[in-house]
Amino acid sequence: MAPGAGFPGRTNYFFALLPSPLAAASADRMAHALRHWLDLSGPPRGTRKYHVTLWGWPEAREPDLTELALLRRVGQRIRQDAFRLDFDAVAVFTRKAGKPALVMVGSDGVIGADRLHEAIEGELRASGFRSGRASFRPHLTLLYDHCRARAFRVRRLGWRVTEFVLIRSIPRRDYEILGRWPLRNG
Template sequence: MPQPIVHGLFCFAMDGFGSRCSARLFLAAVPDAGTAARIHLLASALKRAHRFDGRLVAPERLHISLFALGGLPEVQHCAAWEAAMEVRTAPFEVAFDRTASFRGRPGHHPFVLVGEKGLRALQSFRETFCAALARRGMRRLATTNFTPHVTLLYDAREVGEYPVEPIGWTVKEFVLIRSSNGHEHLVRWPLWV
């Protein structure tokens, strides 16, 4: 079994460090640098077209959130780690073909990439992950609603759905991210069968 590639500090460690850094931990799929640059370029054009004032999400922060782990007790971090080690699937494609505004909090609406057909493999991957979490007693986390998206910016204004030329990438890994002033990629799990 391949071991995850560890970068930086590992928050699931049993020495108590996990409880100090868990507030903004999440698992995500991250685009490669070239795709992130293309998404950022698209977001910039759409920001002008929609006359948004919000700041664009930086290319290195673009991602698809899979599970939020912040605020969970350390024992559940360890269970999530075990579930991540169990998940086996081949790399798969994701593709987004629309933009839309999510409701968000007043004056802070996420403007996002969304899709449908191009995200079925991602939905299937997450269901597999959910089953692994549920086997470890994390049913609440496993049953949270999931609308796959990539947030491009936040703005006071909302807009309806808008078609775009499909944009996507091959998901070859998922990543544990700690969000603070930037995104720190703590652990990477490669996809394999």
């Protein structure tokens, strides 16, 4: 379906990492346990919605076909080796509008995601595209709810990243994968 085809809510486009099925199931178990332990009411994102955003479309409108083609070309030009991604802490990220997000974060275990983000940003700049985001911190959102917990360590959650994807996300629907690019040595 063409961009802007009248779907409810805001449609988002972003480059992302998707967890392996095993990692997605582990994230879901963690989300349910933390929801109970922290006495939260927000539902976990679910195994089909967990992801790590690498770069998101910064505008309040959907990209046109030329812009989508540019995003796909950027994906094709990325040359990076596969890597291990590990999260070992939980934190709360506040948002300008809406509920805060309970997220998994990492330290040294997210370096590969940092590098992939930088490669995507570099290719976009080289193509004449400007990003709207000032900072990037790899994270995996477990759920949205009002939570005041300070960051704390948890059992490590990770997987080997062998590809990245371009996603079209429509509220309350499964993700639509618009592009999929393998990493070297994956």
